[in-house]
Amino acid sequence: MPPESGTSLGKPELASGAPQFFTWEEIGLRTGKGEFKEERWLVIRRKIYDISQFHLRHPGGTRVISHYAGQDATDAFTAFHKDEDLVEKYLSPLLIGELAPDQPSCEPTKNAMLVNDFHELRTTVKRMGLLQPCFLFFGFMFLHAFLLDTASWLTIWYFGVSWVPFLVGVALFTVAQIQYGFLQHDLGHLSVFQKAKWNRPFHFIVMGILCSSTHELMVYMLFSLCMKGGPPSQWNYMHNQHHAKPNCFRKDPDLNMHPFLFSLGKALSVELGKKKKKYMPYQHQHIYFALLAPLTFVLYVQFAVLRFAFQRKKWREFAFMMLYNVRVCLMYIPLMGFKSFMAYYWLARFLESSWFLWISQMNHIPMNINYDQNLDWVSAQLAATCNVDQSLFNDWYTGHLNFQIEHHLFPTMPRHNYWKVTPLVKSLCAKHGIEYQCKPLLTAFADILHSLKKSGEHWQDAYLHA
Structure with a gap:
């Protein structure tokens, strides 16, 4: 009994x-x-x-x-x-x-066989060593970003601030910043270092543990100064929620633009229309996305990081943010003056945000967006993510986020191993009849706009006729 x-x-x-x-x-x-x-x-x-x-x-x-x-x-x-x-x-x-x-x-509503098979897959992944990082790979990724960052400054230093070197410098600075961003993403997921003593400065991104020893502080300062100048704890606070409940409204912070700027997903768009809510002309959101999304993202990020640091008293992180901005100002203002530097910096930030948004949203906006349905881990990730075809360019251009499915299933897996686990994930999906979506890069970009257009139409129909 x-x-x-x-x-x-x-x-x-x-x-x-x-x-x-x-x-x-x-x-x-x-x-x-x-x-x-x-x-x-x-x-x-x-x-x-x-x-x-x-x-x-x-x-x-x-x-x-x-x-x-x-x-x-x-x-x-x-x-x-x-x-x-x-x-x-x-x-x-x-x-x-x-x-x-x-x-x-597992809960009776979930697919027990799928859950068990995924546990076996994870055991296989660990046995194959696919969770082990290659330090040379990440060292190269940092080095090439650092060289691009240096080249942007050398371009202005040597050629001056006429239009051609100005635009070349902006391009180099933008590429360096986005590649730093991809590396920061790797560090946030604890996939760069295997040993805890080196992961600890970045481990607190996920676990809230602060670094203490001198060599750890130096590592953290290096990436804070050279990379993004933003608070790691905010990344932790926001990005972990996204991975825990991707595309789940009110649980995934990446959906915070709904409904104030965009109406996302059929179910949420119909609900918004029936409530007669109209913050924006959503029927045209596929047109204004390319301009308004990155512009809003630039301004929001700058405001949000400062607000987060002050509200939560992250004074050390705030200090590193300030050091980052001091570093950039000291590098460029003596060469080009304050006004030219402001144009240089904010143009690069806008381009970087555009790059990041198209890359990050091509895997999610076209997928299912709804309230939390409490799906099992595999079903939830596959419903909310899709992949983009592999190529050397696509891997570099997206920071390997073209393997979004594998990344979401195994968040701590080093990105250089995604392609190795892909056949195993495809086999798991085929066995259980789950769609594994993979598409060309340009198709993925176009699908963002197609999805926004359809969501806007669903909103408009519900708004006018419900």
Whole structure:
């Protein structure tokens, strides 16, 4: 006879060390809303953890863990935490029970066979060493970006600020910044260094751990000064949510432009239209996307990073941001004057934002966008992402984000290994009848506009006729 499940409204207590058992139905009620609004539970490998208070001090951010309240977080936990022994000290005090023996390992609504096959795939991936980074690869990626950055300054220093060297310098600076951005993305996902002592300066991007030793501080300063000049903890706060719940409205921060600038996805567009909401002429959003999206992104990022640093008192990160801007000003203002430098800098930022937005959104905007459907890890990632054809140019131009499916399934995998795991992922999808989308680069760009146009039409039809 199976043990009785817990029924207490408060936090269950483990009697005499004996585990207390619960059902998926009971766990599903603890989402921080409704009848049990003060409680948040989640499941990791059949063990149940009470995060009702812990989510407020979760090193990876309060929202990313809260998004799994009332759900199975096993695959998300495995995907985000490279060193599980390190986080065990956080989990142990939160343990309140286990799934009852008659309960399935994953929620009844999920595809258990797919979940099990993915776990086997992840074991295979680890055994093949595909989670091991190649330092030479990342060293080369940094070096080529650094040389482009240097070349942009040398162009202005040697040729002056006439139109041709000005535009060449802007182009070089833009390419360097976007490649730095791709490398920063790698560091944020803990995929550059294998050893913890080198990952630690960037590990806090995901885990909230601050660097302490001198060599770690030097590494962090190097990338802060040379790369983007933005707060890593904000990247952690936003990007982890995107990976946890991609294309899930109110859980994926990448959808924050809906509905204020763009209407995204059929379901959300119809809902917006029925509510008679019109912040923008969404029927024309495919036309104004190319200009308004990067312009808004530039201004939003500059404002958001400062606001985030001040609100959360990230004074060290704020100091590095200021050092970055001082470094750039000292490099260029003596050569071209303040006005020319402002034109140089903001033009490069606009071009960089355009590049980044087209690359990042080609894999997501054309895919399913809706509220959280609580899908299993594989189904959720495949529904929200697609790939772009592999080539040397595409790999470089997109920072290997043309392998978005593999990146979302294995966030800590070094990008130089994506192509190796692709056949295994395709085989998994074929076995379970899941569509694996891969398209040419220009088609992916065009699909952004086609998707925006269709979403605008859905909004307009619901707005006028609902």
